[in-house]
Amino acid sequence: MLDRNYIRNNPNLVKAGAEKKNVQAPIDEWIECDIEHRSTLRELESIRAELNSSAKKIGQLMAEGKKEEAENAKSATKELKEKQTDIEEKSKTLEEKVQQLELQIPNIPQSVVPEGTSEAENKVIKTWGEKPEITNAQAHWDIASNLGLLDMQRASKISGSGFALYTNWGAKLQRALINFLIEHQTNNRGYTEVYPPVLVRRECLVNTGSLPKFEGDFYELKDDDLYLIPTSEVPLTSLYANEIIPTNQLTMKMTAISSCFRREAGAAGKDTRGLQRLHQFDKVELFKYTKPEDSDEELDLLREDAESALEALGLHYRSLLLCGGEMGFSNVRQYDLEIWSPAMEKYLEISSCSNFGDFQARRANIRFRRDAASKPEFVHTLNGSGLATPRLFAVLIETYQNEDGSINVPKVLQPYLKTEIINPTNELVTN
RNA sequence: GGAGAGAUGGCUGAGUGGUCGAAAGCGCCCGCCUGCUAAGUGGGUAAGGAUUUUCAUCCUUCCCGGGUUCGAAUCCCGGUCUCUCCGCCA
Secondary structure, three states, rough: OOOOOHHHHHHHHHHHHHHOOOOOOOOHHHHHHHHHHHHHHHHHHHHHHHHHHHHHHHHHHHOOOOOOHHHHHHOOOOHHHHHHHHHHHHHHHHHHHHHHOOOOOOOOOOOOOOOOOOOHHEEEEEEOOOOOOOOOOOOHHHOOOOOOOOOOOHHHHOOOOOOOOOOOHHHHHHHHHHHHHHHHHHHHOOEEEOOEEEEOHHHHHHOOOOOOOOOOOOOOEEEOOOOOOOOOOOHHHHHHOOEEHHHHHOOOEEEEEEEOOOOOOHHHHHHOOOOOOOOOOEEEEEEEEEHHHHHHHHHHHHHHHHHHHHHOOOOOEEEOOOOOOHHOOOOEEEEEEEEEEOOOEEEEEEEEEEEEEOHHHHHOOEEEEEOOOEEEEEEEEEEEEEHHHHOOOOOOOOHHEEOOOEOOOOOHHHHHHHEEEOOOOOOOOOO
């Protein structure tokens, strides 16, 4: 969420920000509620001050043994207490309303973010490699089916549509990708690995800004009041909730592999064939807590960390600076990485890297202290995918397919798969 | 799942109805002192909020939510989490 004083002092900037993101935000309503809330609060506090001082006085009278006077003072507080109860309730209701409204106000995009509401306004900031020339390129679902890498029928038998079953070399390739991606980021890029739970409390999703805005997008276990995470950004953001991080630990860089779960309600039928869109998938996440002044630079570095994994795999990609209307709710700047599918002849989103400023840190109350004498400040949070495996899997086998139906294994994956090629003859894996 | 113990500031930890936003120690900050270092010594040191009294005043906060009371860290009820033991289990 945004700083309340900031909204009060800059309502027009907040409105312009929401507009740039193409989000309807109840800013005027918030301002109105906030004013009313504060005036109620003032009234409440003055009543409390009065009650506090008379309680103190009664204590003194009791200590001095002036019982009668004390009793008189006691009965005199009755009326004030009733008034307090009333106003307390009013103030609480207003506070809840202010909170509920401010959760609906998005973060403000930075000035470098292009105006726009559609893909067309996204800005390509980098292109790496070239579209591979493949004659009669086969789609990943055909390659996978021929080589026995995926069994989508049986996956839907056990879980319904939108789930993948990796088999044989497919399962091995999936695991190789995970290991490669994690080890790349920890060994070469300075990230510390963590392995978080995939079931989290509701407040974790509120901290990232996923809720209440996107109610219904996530799997919820109602009996236990837990949610399946849509991304490990969710547990990682709350890792240091309500803590003050020692300054010398910033910038803190973490990476995590986790399964991610998304209901994708309403998305059925649209660009979903094969591995393009799943209810469950694995993703390596890159995550940072930074000082405010470092976050812009750290976002670029984080994006380069994600890009470097694609480069190591030799996959053609492009990086986009998203326009306001395409951005997420909580971020101030967002880059998307897209990889080229030679068979589908389109770019697929493989990573999304964002700087959230102090928006999530304020919700989660994550702070740091510059030095012993200074007040705690909110950290900045950043995250990005590094990378999501199903689309990576899909593009990888499409890019490295041979005319005879086999797949060349990129060099960096060979140590994990212990083969240079996957073809119909190396059928069962026994090692 | 059953039984018990606990949750206090950056940390350790005392506090069982008013003198407690909270002892003491550690850490940290500012002095003093001692050839240097170490030690010693004096003082300071929670967060959030409201207020055009802003080097100030007031409010809230001792896990969370209720309750009792003029008054709650302290008493009562409900919840969460942690630890120990038992059970179950990959």
